[in-house]
Amino acid sequence: MSRFLYYLIFTSMMAIITTPVPRILLVQSADGAIGSMLIGTAAGMLFMYITVKFFIQFPGRDLIELLQAYTASWVRIPVTIYFAFIWFVAGAITLVMTVFLLITFLTPEMSIYTITLSILVTVFFGVLLKSKSVLFTLEIVFILMVPIGVIMFFKLYSSSELDWDQVSLSIMHINQMPKYSSLVATFFTFLGCSNLIIFNRYFKEKQKISILSLVAIGIFGVLMLVTSYFIPIGLSGFDQIDQFIFPWTSSADAVRMKFGIVERVVFIFMFLFVTIAFVSIIIHWHVSYKLILSIYRLKSLQVKQQNLTPFLVVLVFSIIGLWVTVQLTQYELYQYTKYYYYSLPIFVAVFFFTMLAIKRGASQ
Amino acid sequence: MSSKWLKIIILSILLIALTSSISGCAYKGVDKRSFVLGIGVDPPKDPGNKFRVTLKIAKPIPSLKSSTENEYAYLVHESESVAETIRFLETQDDKVMDFSQTKILALNEDLLHGDLFSLMDYFVRRGDLQLVLYVLVAKPSAEDVLRVQPPLESAGENTLYNYFDRTGTESPFVTTTFLFEFRRDYDTKGQSSVLPIVEANEEGTQFTVNHSIVLKNSVEPVVLTPTDTKLYNSLMREAAGYGYKIDNDGYKFTLAMDRVKMKYKIDVKNGEKPRAIISIKAVGVISESNKLLKLKELDHYSKLSGEQFSEQVKDLFIHLQEKNVDPFGFGLKYRATRLNTKDTLDNWKAIYPELEFDVKVDMQLKSVGAME
Numbered sequence: 001m002s003r004f005l006y007y008l009i010f011t012s013m014m015a016i017i018t019t020p021v022p023r024i025l026l027v028q029s030a031d032g033a034i035g036s037m038l039i040g041t042a043a044g045m046l047f048m049y050i051t052v053k054f055f056i057q058f059p060g061r062d063l064i065e066l067l068q069a070y071t072a073s074w075v076r077i078p079v080t081i082y083f084a085f086i087w088f089v090a091g092a093i094t095l096v097m098t099v100f101l102l103i104t105f106l107t108p109e110m111s112i113y114t115i116t117l118s119i120l121v122t123v124f125f126g127v128l129l130k131s132k133s134v135l136f137t138l139e140i141v142f143i144l145m146v147p148i149g150v151i152m153f154f155k156l157y158s159s160s161e162l163d164w165d166q167v168s169l170s171i172m173h174i175n176q177m178p179k180y181s182s183l184v185a186t187f188f189t190f191l192g193c194s195n196l197i198i199f200n201r202y203f204k205e206k207q208k209i210s211i212l213s214l215v216a217i218g219i220f221g222v223l224m225l226v227t228s229y230f231i232p233i234g235l236s237g238f239d240q241i242d243q244f245i246f247p248w249t250s251s252a253d254a255v256r257m258k259f260g261i262v263e264r265v266v267f268i269f270m271f272l273f274v275t276i277a278f279v280s281i282i283i284h285w286h287v288s289y290k291l292i293l294s295i296y297r298l299k300s301l302q303v304k305q306q307n308l309t310p311f312l313v314v315l316v317f318s319i320i321g322l323w324v325t326v327q328l329t330q331y332e333l334y335q336y337t338k339y340y341y342y343s344l345p346i347f348v349a350v351f352f353f354t355m356l357a358i359k360r361g362a363s364q
Numbered sequence: 365m366s367s368k369w370l371k372i373i374i375l376s377i378l379l380i381a382l383t384s385s386i387s388g389c390a391y392k393g394v395d396k397r398s399f400v401l402g403i404g405v406d407p408p409k410d411p412g413n414k415f416r417v418t419l420k421i422a423k424p425i426p427s428l429k430s431s432t433e434n435e436y437a438y439l440v441h442e443s444e445s446v447a448e449t450i451r452f453l454e455t456q457d458d459k460v461m462d463f464s465q466t467k468i469l470a471l472n473e474d475l476l477h478g479d480l481f482s483l484m485d486y487f488v489r490r491g492d493l494q495l496v497l498y499v500l501v502a503k504p505s506a507e508d509v510l511r512v513q514p515p516l517e518s519a520g521e522n523t524l525y526n527y528f529d530r531t532g533t534e535s536p537f538v539t540t541t542f543l544f545e546f547r548r549d550y551d552t553k554g555q556s557s558v559l560p561i562v563e564a565n566e567e568g569t570q571f572t573v574n575h576s577i578v579l580k581n582s583v584e585p586v587v588l589t590p591t592d593t594k595l596y597n598s599l600m601r602e603a604a605g606y607g608y609k610i611d612n613d614g615y616k617f618t619l620a621m622d623r624v625k626m627k628y629k630i631d632v633k634n635g636e637k638p639r640a641i642i643s644i645k646a647v648g649v650i651s652e653s654n655k656l657l658k659l660k661e662l663d664h665y666s667k668l669s670g671e672q673f674s675e676q677v678k679d680l681f682i683h684l685q686e687k688n689v690d691p692f693g694f695g696l697k698y699r700a701t702r703l704n705t706k707d708t709l710d711n712w713k714a715i716y717p718e719l720e721f722d723v724k725v726d727m728q729l730k731s732v733g734a735m736e
Contacts, residue, residue, distance in 0.1 A: 030704075104491040109460075121378075160602070161545060165693060166552070169700040237548035246491075253495040254544040258531060264494060306367075 001052070001213050002203050004135045005193070007142050008283070009048070009217055012192030013224045014149070015280035017248050018097050018273050020337045022228045024185040027242045029233065034174045036182035037225055043183075044190025045218055047348065052209050054355050055196045058362075060204035063197035064294040067354070070361025077295060079354050083197065084291040086347055088317065091284030093337050095119065096325050098277040100333065105249055106270060116325045119278070120318045126282035127289055127314050132202050134286050141279045148272050153227065155265055159255045162234040170233045184341040190221055191344075194351065198287045245330060289313050398422070398459040401436070401522060402468035404506030405446065405483065407475055413442040415475075415483070417449040418507040420468070421457070431519040438511060446486040464492050468524050469499045469543065470506035470562070479581045480550065488547055495544040498528040501577050503563045512564045512571060524562070527573050536594045536603040536621075537574040553709055554695020556580040558596060561587070578689045586687045592680050598624040599644070599677070600692060608648070612668040618652035619669060619729070630698045630719075638715045640681075640694055643724045646673065649731045657732040670727030681721045694719065 016022065025033045058066060063083075067076040099116050107115065126137065156162070196203075232251040233241055244250050252269040262268065289310065297309045328336070404418035423435040439453045454461055475483060487493055502509035509524075517523045526532030528540045539560040549557035561575040574590040588596060597603040598621060608619040628642040650657065650665065657665065684691065695712050702708065 106492075108492050161542070163548070163696075165696045165700045166548075169696065169704075172700060172702065172704045175703050175705075235548070236544060237552050239553055240547075240551040250495060250544075254542065256496045258529065264496065304367075 001207055001209055002205075004139065004199070005052070005196070005203065006213075006217070007135070007138045008195045008199065009190075009192035010220055011138060011142065011276060011279055011283070012195075013189050013221050014273075014276050015094060016189050016224065017228050018101065018277040018280070019093055019188075020097060020334050021185045021188060022232065022248050023245070023334065024338065024341070025182050025229050026232060026244070026247050028179050028182045029170055029229075029238065029241055030173050030176070032173075032176035032179045033182045033229070034171065035176060035178035036180075037186045037229065039178055040183045040186025041190070041218070041222060041225065044187050044221065045214070047187070048190055048193045048217065049209070049214065050352075050355075051193050051196060054359075055200045055203070056207050056209060058200065059206050060201060062199070062201040062290075063354070064291065065201070066358045066362075068294075070358045071354075075354070075357055079350060080291050080295055082350060084288045087284045087288035087291070088320075089340055091281045091288065091317075092321055092324055093333075093340065094277050094281050094284070095123075095321050096328055096333050098274055098281075099325050100330060101246060101249060101270070102274070104246060105253075105266070112326055113322070116322050119281075120321060122278060123281050123285065123321075124314055124318055126278070127285045127317070128310060129282075129286070131199060131286065131290065134282060135199060135202060138279055138283065141275060145272055145275055148268060152265065152268055152272060155255055155257065156227070156231050156252070159235075161254055162231070163237070164234065166238045167230045167234045169238045170230065181338055181341065184344045186225065187344060188341055189225060195283060195287055198290045285314070285317055289317065392460055395424075396459050397462040398437075398457055399462050399465045401466060402470060402510050402524070403466060403487075404468075404470040404472075404502060404510045405475060406472040406506045408442045410442055414444050415446055415449060416440065416442040416507070417446060417453070418510050419450070419453055419461075420510045421461075425519055428520050433513070434517060434519055434522075436513075438507075440507065446483070450486075463490070464494070466493060467497050467522070468510070469497055470502040470509050471499065471559075472506045473501050473503055473561070473577070473585075476501065476577070476579055476585050480579070481581075484547065484550075487543060493543075496542045498524070499541050499543050499546045499559055500524075500528075501559045501561045503561055508564045508568065509562050509571070512568050514569055514571065523571065527562075527571070528560070534603070534605060535573075536597045536605040536607065537590055538603075539576045539593060539597055539601065549691075549693075550579060550581065552693075552696055554690060554697075554699050554712060555693040556689040556691045558588075558600075558691045560593075578684070578687075578691050580689050583688050586684070586689050591676070592683070595677060595680050596691060599626045604648075608673070610669045610672045612672045614655075615665070615668060616654040617650050617665070617669060619648045620651040621646055621648035622730070623647050628692075628694070628697060629701065630694060630715075632698075632715065637720050638718055639720045639722050641722045641724075642677070642681075643726065644674070644677065645726045645728075646670075647728045647730060650729060650733055653732070657736050659732060659736060662729050662732065665732075666727045666729045669729065670725040673727060674723040674725040677725070678721050678723045681723075685716065685719060688717070690716065 025037065028036070064080070067079065098119065099112065102115050103110065103112060126134070129137065228248065232244070232247040235251040235254040236244060236247065241247060249266060249269070253264060253266040255265040256263050257265055292313050293310060297307055298312070398421045400419050401422050402420040406416040406418070408414060408416045417440070419439045421437045421439065423437055425431040425435070439456050441449045441452050443449045443452060469487060471483070514523050527538055530540065539558055541557065541559050546557045546559065549555045556578050558576050558578050560573055561577055563572045564570070574593060576588045576593040576596065578586040578588060594607065602624065604621040604623055608621060610617040610619060624644065624646045626642060626644045628640055630638065630640050632638045681692070695716060698712050698715070699708055
């Protein structure tokens with residue numbers, strides 16, 4: 001497997017910390033979260049295996065191309081629009097969550113417009129990059145952030161304030177029925193590979209998916225889940241963890257570096273995860289934007305050789321993003337995100353249906 | 365050529381437009397902020413109000429060379445709630461109050477009866493307050509403790525910080541409790557939180573930090589003596605140091621501990637009394653004795669000390685059990701070692717008053733000091 005595919009998968013796993021996933025899991029901590037996480041992980045790994053296996057058969061061709069070649073347009077257009085919508089919402093959730101995080105912990109007096117705009121400006125240009133450049137951006141961010149991430153995780157796990165009794169208390173609640181919302185939230189963690197629908201164009205060489213790489217991805221995913229679930233419990237206590245709106249940030253604030261550059265680890269944490277969130281928004285919206293462009297390009301926006309439709313699409317994305325961020329309350333964010341996660345099985349069904357259709361078309 | 369220029373022009377317009385957003389942002393320079401170092405909460409003097417809040421604000425010093433001591437401003441106000449008081453106090457300050465550097469939260473002892481929810485709510489709800497700030501109980505009042513200016517405090521440092529962050533004094537008598545820890549232990553069923561008690565002397569020049577207080581919403585606070593505080597700190601917080609008195613078999617030692625480690629489990633068998641099996645490993649040296657000591661009898665001294673130490677520990681456990689508080693988290697341990705059912709908590713509530721403590725101390729004295 002190409003290293004870029006690992007980056008795509010790992011980034012979406014790391015980005016869950018700036019989505020409502022940890023809170024959804026922690027709210028059900030006494031109510032079957034651990035069982036759901038186990039099932040969700042298995043389902044996610046299966047989904048990943050099938051998806052990667054499918055795209056390996058078509059090296060260098062993305063979903064748009066495959067749909068155009070092998071399916072009728074009554075399949076192609078609705079599926080593309082649906083996927084574009086799903087990917088746009090995934091990016092928007094991360095955007096809103098990141099803004100809420102910044103406004104609560106970093107700059108409570110700053111205007112929400114300023115914060116959102118400052119994120120959107122970067123994202124705007126990031127989305128407009130070529131797919132290949134997006135992958136390179138991803139690689140650079142990943143390599144720069146890994147050392148910080150390692151320090152951060154070392155600090156979290158070695159901190160003497162981490163109460164392992166609380167962690168083991170949460171494990172003792174394993175004997176509960178798994179719940180649907182935790183299950184789909186866990187499943188969402190493993191969806192990074194579905195970005196292949198666009199990025200497969202750049203994986204030109206024939207690839208193999210080995211047991212070793214599956215194990216590596218599985219371990220990384222479980223580690224991220226375990227960290228995002230047990231660290232807040234160990235630091236903030238099991239009995240009232242569901243009261244926290246941002247369980248992760250509040251818990252990272254509990255760790256300090258006595259002799260470090262900054263005493264409060266929470267700032268390193270914010271730096272790390274806001275950066276990851278940026279890349280995550282860029283990837284999601286990039287996929288969405290490519291899908292939309294594959295259906296329609298406005299002829300009237302043709303200025304000389306340059307068609308301005310891409311700018312228009314991303315501008316519309318940004319405006320909707322800004323509008324949603326300003327409108328939503330925290331409660332609505334969590335509620336709508338839950339509905340979004342609830343609908344993931346439909347997404348999986350459509351995804352597999354499309355793959356089947358393409359396969360049939362290709363074999364004929 | 366022209367498209368290149370077009371790009372440059374668009375980019376410069378964008379950059380110029382962006383600068384306007386910077387000026388409007390909330391970032392205020394350091395000279396427009398006043399940093400709150402400590403917050404103190406007392407009962408009100410006027411019975412119509414609920415809290416009396418004191419803010420300790422640092423006055424900037426031009427440089428460390430030109431100043432010999434710190435200068436602070438104190439703002440005090442009483443009202444219905446903590447948030448309301450702080451909002452009022454903001455009108456008495458010409459700069460924006462910055463709570464991100466706040467490290468001390470001093471609570472008056474009289475406020476600690478009953479449920480602390482309404483008192484503590486503001487501090488955990490406000491996102492920009494650190495969760496790693498030190499919570500302490502102030503005597504005679506929070507305001508007095510914040511107003512203390514020790515002669516040993518030099519410019520640019522804060523005495524109270526040094527007590528608690530373990531970079532200055534590292535005494536086993538000082539309990540350090542962070543805000544998140546306090547909240548976690550207070551709300552966890554089967555554990556109680558412990559706060560240090562800071563006493564200010566009458567002249568306002570000195571602190572004494574050697575008592576602590578155990579809090580739980582359902583019971584009255586229990587004040588721990590200096591000896592008990594020290595035991596608690598060495599067992600739970602792995603604090604070590606001088607000052608463990610042993611008086612056994614005619615010997616009077618003072619031990620200095622290097623490290624103390626406690627492990628425990630709760631053993632509940634049918635038909636037997638529930639027991640807590642506690643094993644403590646302690647490593648240390650003898651720092652004072654009433655007799656000449658022989659190096660070859662070190663093992664004997666270890667045994668003598670171990671016996672006495674285990675008795676002291678057991679007395680502390682029983683004392684806390686009688687008061688129905690659980691700062692060592694036996695309840696949490698019980699809940700954390702068996703599969704959860706809906707009766708787990710109720711079972712524990714029935715077990716704890718009956719619990720017997722089985723303390724085993726493995727004392728290892730490494731030396732008798734520089735002389736026999």
